[in-house]
Structures are given as C-alpha cells and as structure tokens.
Amino acid sequence: MSAALVDPTNPVPETAPVARSGHRGGLWLARARAVGLGLLGLLAVAGLWEAYKALGPEDGVLVGENRVLPRTTDLAMPHVWDMVQRLGEPVTSLGDAEPLWRVVLDASVVSLGIATVGWLVGTTVGLLLAVLMQRVRIAEWGLLPWIVLSQTVPLIAFAPVVRSWGSRIEIAGWEWPPWLSVALIASYLAFFPVAVGALKGLQSPDRIHTELLRSYAASATDTLRKVRIPASVPYLLPALRLGAASAVIGGVVAEVSTGYLDGIGRLLVSYAGQASGDPAKAWAPIFGAIGLGLVAAGFVALLGVLMRNYRRGEAV
Amino acid sequence: MQETVRIVGVSKTFATRSGEVHALADVDLTVGEGEFVSLIGPSGCGKSTLMRLVADLEQPSAGTVEVFGKTPRQARNDQDYGIAFQQAGLLPWRTVAANIALPLEIHRVGRAERKQRVAELAELVGLSDFADHHPDQLSGGMQQRVAIARALAERPRLLLMDEPFGALDEMTRERMQSELARIAVETGAAVVFVTHSIPEAVFLSDRVVVMSPRPGRITTVITTGIGRDVARDEALRESPAFFEKVTEVREGLHGVPVRSPALEGR
Numbered sequence: 001m002s003a004a005l006v007d008p009t010n011p012v013p014e015t016a017p018v019a020r021s022g023h024r025g026g027l028w029l030a031r032a033r034a035v036g037l038g039l040l041g042l043l044a045v046a047g048l049w050e051a052y053k054a055l056g057p058e059d060g061v062l063v064g065e066n067r068v069l070p071r072t073t074d075l076a077m078p079h080v081w082d083m084v085q086r087l088g089e090p091v092t093s094l095g096d097a098e099p100l101w102r103v104v105l106d107a108s109v110v111s112l113g114i115a116t117v118g119w120l121v122g123t124t125v126g127l128l129l130a131v132l133m134q135r136v137r138i139a140e141w142g143l144l145p146w147i148v149l150s151q152t153v154p155l156i157a158f159a160p161v162v163r164s165w166g167s168r169i170e171i172a173g174w175e176w177p178p179w180l181s182v183a184l185i186a187s188y189l190a191f192f193p194v195a196v197g198a199l200k201g202l203q204s205p206d207r208i209h210t211e212l213l214r215s216y217a218a219s220a221t222d223t224l225r226k227v228r229i230p231a232s233v234p235y236l237l238p239a240l241r242l243g244a245a246s247a248v249i250g251g252v253v254a255e256v257s258t259g260y261l262d263g264i265g266r267l268l269v270s271y272a273g274q275a276s277g278d279p280a281k282a283w284a285p286i287f288g289a290i291g292l293g294l295v296a297a298g299f300v301a302l303l304g305v306l307m308r309n310y311r312r313g314e315a316v
Numbered sequence: 317m318q319e320t321v322r323i324v325g326v327s328k329t330f331a332t333r334s335g336e337v338h339a340l341a342d343v344d345l346t347v348g349e350g351e352f353v354s355l356i357g358p359s360g361c362g363k364s365t366l367m368r369l370v371a372d373l374e375q376p377s378a379g380t381v382e383v384f385g386k387t388p389r390q391a392r393n394d395q396d397y398g399i400a401f402q403q404a405g406l407l408p409w410r411t412v413a414a415n416i417a418l419p420l421e422i423h424r425v426g427r428a429e430r431k432q433r434v435a436e437l438a439e440l441v442g443l444s445d446f447a448d449h450h451p452d453q454l455s456g457g458m459q460q461r462v463a464i465a466r467a468l469a470e471r472p473r474l475l476l477m478d479e480p481f482g483a484l485d486e487m488t489r490e491r492m493q494s495e496l497a498r499i500a501v502e503t504g505a506a507v508v509f510v511t512h513s514i515p516e517a518v519f520l521s522d523r524v525v526v527m528s529p530r531p532g533r534i535t536t537v538i539t540t541g542i543g544r545d546v547a548r549d550e551a552l553r554e555s556p557a558f559f560e561k562v563t564e565v566r567e568g569l570h571g572v573p574v575r576s577p578a579l580e581g582r
Contacts, residue, residue: 206403206405208401208403208405209405209407211373211401212399212401212405213422214373214392215371215372215373215392215397215399216395216418216419216422216423217392217393217395218422222422226407226418226421226422227407230407230409233409309409309450310409312408312409312450312451312452
C-alpha cells in the first residue's frame with residue numbers, strides 16, 4: 001500500500017515513454033522481468049523474516065530499555081510457512097467452520113466494496129471541488145484552506161459521530177445502513193488528494209493552449225472539456241492512486257472505529273486478540289488488507305493504461 | 317474598400333511591479349485585403365503585443381483597433397482570424413487530424429464536414445500521410461505545419477502569426493516560408509506576421525513594418541514591391557531586388573545606412 005504514498009501537492013507528471021519500438025518480444029521480456037523481480041522481492045522479505053527469526057536473539061534487540069527489533073519467538077514472529085498453512089485451516093475448532101482464507105477473502109471483498117463506494121464518492125466530490133476552484137478564483141481562496149484543514153481532524157474522532165448521525169437518518173422507510181457510514185468516512189479521506197491533484201492538473205495547461213481556446217471564443221465548458229481535463233490526467237492519476245489507498249486505509253480504520261462487523265477491520269482486531277493462543281491466525285487479515293491495497297493500486301494502474309494517450313509528453 | 321485591420325493611435329502600457337512599461341506608443345497601421353504585412357524589430361519593441369491587440373488577447377490602453385470594421389472582440393467571436401504562435405501548441409493527446417479539427421469541433425461543425433475539411437487542410441500542408449500520428453511523433457517543422465493548418469481551419473480572411481518559424485532550423489524555416497507564401501496566395505488571406513528575421517520578412521511580405529523599442533513605435537514601413545504573383549523560391553532569395561530590400565530593412569532597423577558589401581553577401 002505504501003507504494004502509493006507520494007506527496008499529493010506535488011505529483012510529478014508522468015510522461016509515457018515516447019519510443020514505441022515494435023519489438024513485441026522485448027515487451028514480453030520486460031514484463032516477465034517485472035513479474036520475476038516482484039516475486040523475488042516477496043521471497044526476499046520472507047527470507048529476511050526467517051533469517052532474523054533463526055539468527056536473532058530470542059528476546060529481540062534492545063538498546064538500553066527500548067526494544068528496537070522484535071522478539072523472535074513463535075508467538076511474536078510465526079514462521080512464514082505456519083502463517084500460510086494457517087490460512088488453509090478452519091477458522092475455529094468447531095466442526096463446520098470455514099477455512100480461514102475463505103473468511104478473510106469474504107471480509108476483504110466486503111471491505112473492498114465499501115472502499116470502492118468511498119473512493120467513487122470521494123473522487124466525484126474531489127473533481128467537482130477542483131472544477132469549482134479552477135472556475136471561481138474566490139472559491140479556491142475560500143475552499144482550499146478548509147479542504148486542507150479537513151484532513152487534520154483525526155479519523156477516530158469523527159467516525160463515531162458519523163455512525164451516530166447515520167443511525168438517525170431515515171428517509172421514507174429507507175434506513176441508513178452501517179456500511180454507508182464506513183464508505184462516507186473512506187470518501188472523506190479519498191476526496192482530498194483528488195481535489196488537490198485535480199486542481200493542479202486543471203491549472204496545468206500551457207498559456208498557449210488557453211490563449212488558443214480564447215482565440216476560438218470557446219466557452220469555459222469547452223475549454224474544460226477539450227483542454228483542461230485531458231491536460232489534468234498526468235496529475236490526476238497519482239491523485240487517484242493516493243485516493244484509492246486512502247479509501248482502503250480509511251475504510252479499514254473506520255470499520256474498527258464505527259464497530260462495523262462484516263469487514264476486514266473487525267477481523268484485524270479480533271484475530272489480534274487471539275494471537276496469544278493462535279499467533280499465525282492474526283497475520284491472515286493483514287495479508288487480506290495488503291491484498292486490498294494491491295487490488296486498489298492495480299485498478300488505478302489499469303486506468304492509467306486506458307488513459308495513456310493523455311500522458312504523452314509533447315515533443316517540441 | 318474595407319481595410320482588413322485598421323489601427324489608429326494605439327498605445328499600450330503594462331503595469332508591472334517596477335512601474336509602468338510602455339509597450340506601444342501612438343501606432344497607426346492598416347492592413348489591406350489579402351495583404352502580407354510583417355512586423356519586425358528587436359525584442360521588446362511591442363511587435364507581438366501589436367499582433368495580440370488585433371487578436372483581442374490584449375486590450376489597447378488608448379486608440380482603436382478595428383478588424384474587418386468590427387471591434388477585435390467581435391472579430392474574435394466571429395472567428396474572423398486564425399492564429400499561430402512560435403510554439404506549435406498542439407494538444408499532445410490528439411492526433412494530427414484531431415488537432416486540426418479542434419476549432420471546428422468547438423464551433424460545432426458537423427462530423428462529415430469536419431472530416432472533409434481536415435482532409436483538405438492536411439493535404440494543403442502536406443501531412444495527409446501523418447493524419448493519425450501524434451505530435452510527439454512529428455518533427456518541429458511538421459508540428460508547425462499542423463498549427464498552420466489548424467489556424468486555417470475556418471477559412472479566416474486574416475492570419476495572425478507570432479514568430480511561427482522562430483524555433484525551426486534554417487533549412488526547415490526556408491521551406492516553411494515558401495509553403496506559407498503558397499498557402500497565403502491559395503487562400504487569399506491577409507497575414508500579419510511577427511518576426512525578427514530580416515530576410516524572412518522581405519521574402520514573404522508586401523510591406524515590412526519596422527519597429528523600435530521603449531516605447532514600441534513604428535519607425536518606417538518598407539514596401540517590398542515583390543508582388544503576390546512572384547514565386548517565393550530560391551531564385552527570389554538570390555535576386556538583387558531581394559538583397560536591396562533586405563538592406564533597406566536593415567538600415568531601417570539600425571537607423572543608419574549600412575553599406576558594407578561583406579554584410580550584403582548573405
């Protein structure tokens with residue numbers, strides 16, 4: 001998930017490589033190499049984990065009173081293979097219990113759904129705010145400080161408030177479902193990078209392009225559609241990726257703070273509570289959360305591929 | 317006969333942090349129908365500003381500008397002129413064809429008509445084979461040709477060009493000059509052409525307007541006497557009449573006669 005953590009206020013516009021050589025074989029080789037390196041990285045982490053566990057002192061590494069590296073006991077650091085094996089075993093010792101991976105997967109899918117709703121809402125709100133701020137100078141001066149300020153409110157402070165307000169909303173027989181509170185909080189985190197990144201992107205067109213459109217007596221809407229929005233894509237993609245990561249993290253934390261029961265957030269907390277008796281089990285929802293982040297990042301990467309035409313650097 | 321551009325007593329001052337800058341002072345100029353007029357002068361003489369006043373990208377501080385007898389704003393809204401800048405300014409995500417089509421799209425020209433017009437224009441600037449290419453796949457000269465095609469898209473009777481060949485190498489530049497001269501004749505459009513190259517101004521123009529800086533004003537106007545019907549080719553570049561006019565413009569720029577035969581050899 002941390003791969004998406006770039007400074008939202010200063011996304012370096014990505015430019016697609018200009019050279020499009022016709023070597024199909026070379027392309028496949030590059031892809032195979034990327035996959036191979038990815039797997040190698042995974043193996044390296046597992047190897048490092050096991051190496052430290054085998055060679056490190058049982059009580060961890062202490063500097064004075066402070067433990068700077070964890071204990072290497074099976075309780076603190078289960079073997080990699082134990083964690084993987086645990087995924088295949090039933091959740092509880094009850095006879096008809098589902099396998100652990102299945103429970104984690106189901107919870108992950110629920111959390112992903114909620115995070116996706118949050119991301120979509122946040123992205124929409126962020127884009128609308130960015131368009132408003134680009135169009136109306138006063139709106140930028142008036143809104144931007146509040147948008148920045150909004151992110152300084154700790155999530156755990158307002159999560160219970162959102163849930164409590166939500167539970168009181170009832171429109172014509174329709175009741176506010178608890179998952180919507182989680183999605184709302186996720187969207188609250190996701191809109192910020194999108195609003196800031198999109199604003200910067202909408203303001204990015206060269207003077208020559210805006211003057212050209214002015215010489216065509218183009219309306220502001222046309223300028224937005226034909227120039228500003230396409231030009232914002234290189235700024236928007238890192239913002240969307242950051243928004244997706246925020247939505248996932250925010251969603252998981254919001255699940256915990258609002259007491260939502262069906263997602264990966266609750267599993268993280270409750271399995272951590274069982275770690276003293278079943279240390280490998282506590283790691284399963286962590287893998288689930290990592291999977292969530294990867295799916296979210298992968299989805300935005302796919303968007304980037306679809307929009308690659310808008311990421312061409314202009315060769316002058 | 318109505319003038320294409322009529323500039324009367326125009327001044328332009330810019331307010332900057334270090335005080336007012338007089339970009340233009342008391343400028344009078346008219347451009348006739350189908351006339352090719354170059355504005356030449358050193359940096360800061362206001363030649364670009366003058367063109368931008370005609371394009372309604374700036375407003376004069378004093379005086380009046382008329383384009384086809386209308387205010388520049390009205391002329392801009394009516395799409396009476398096409399414009400090209402030093403940078404081609406193509407939208408990098410659009411193909412050559414889509415870049416040329418941009419003004420037509422904005423003015424809601426129908427798809428079929430648009431397609432036909434784009435094909436004509438691509439043919440005119442010799443880029444038919446590159447219609448589906450993106451700007452980053454083109455050379456600087458080709459990009460500038462796309463920009464010219466785009467400026468011509470709505471058949472303007474006035475073309476405004478701000479050092480359009482300034483960023484090109486000499487070889488490409490000379491070829492583009494010949495092409496522009498041909499296009500100007502074919503379309504019959506009047507051209508206001510900003511440049512800082514003396515041979516370029518003489519080669520292309522009916523009249524060369526020489527300007528001086530601080531404040532920007534017109535020092536002299538030189539009629540080249542090279543008619544529209546004269547082919548803009550290598551022979552013209554090497555003709556004595558051409559050299560004579562180049563010298564005349566250079567003298568106008570420097571304000572003193574330059575009589576060194578060595579300088580005239582180029």
